[in-house]
Amino acid sequence: MTPHLFCLVSQRDDLSLLPALADAGVDGFQVRDKSLATAALVALTRAVVAAVRPAGAVVVVNDRLDVALAAGADGVHLGADDLAVADARRLAPGLVIGATCRSRAEVVTAAGAGADYAGFGPVFASASKAGLPLPLGVPAVADAAGSLPLVAIGGITAATAGEVRAAGAQGVAVIGAIWRQPDPVGAAKELVAAVA
Incomplete structure (x- = not known):
């Protein structure tokens, strides 16, 4: 099952909020922290799994199949320069x-x-990751829908999540729409309602 709402997580985030985020309905977490050495990334992933799995949330690891396997995560998210999907x-x-x-x-x-x-x-435009290409826009989501469940990412907010879902995305992935808000759990609840 593809989550409706992925929250990306790094060591910089308030991990004590993870159980509350999962209880609020965040059903997917992606561990993404390119600054961590392998052992620390495994430890972070294990902590995320322990915090959110009781609520039934899915945990994937960005880029690193080895870390996903070692930490007991549910999956891996691979970019163009990572291990090939077929090999994974x-x-x-x-x-x-x-x-x-x-x-x-x-x-x-x-x-x-x-x-x-x-x-x-x-x-949409995003400040969470450097070097991103220009925003693709909502019409590109509609054009790409149909072959695989799509998880839309990049500048998604509670105000735009419904529009992206209506265009054909199965779910959305966010960073700032949760972690940069004064009340991350409240923001997560708004996002959950928007993608329902």
Whole structure:
């Protein structure tokens, strides 16, 4: 099952809020922290799994199949420069595998390689990651929908999440829309309502 709302998590975030976020209805968490050494990333992933799995949330690890396997996560999210989706599927047939995609053609390719969902974006401008391409826009979501469940990412807010879902995204992934808000749990509840 592809989550309706992925919250990206790093060591900089307030991990004590994770159980409350999961209880509020955040049904997916992606551990993404490129600054951590492998052992620390495994420890962070284990902490996230322990915090949110009781609520039934899915945990995937960005880029690192080895960390996902070592930490007992549910899956891995792979970018264009990471391990190939087909290789990850062969090595870990039971894991959820997501693939970063920026066009319908890339979504179709990811589906053929064995991905379970496509992380699609950036849909809107985002300040959470440097070096992103120009925003794709909501029409690109509609164009790419159909081959794989899409998880839209990039500048998504509670105000735009419903529009993205209506365009064909199965779910959305956020960072700032939760972690940069004065009340992250309240913000998560608004997002959960918007993607319902």
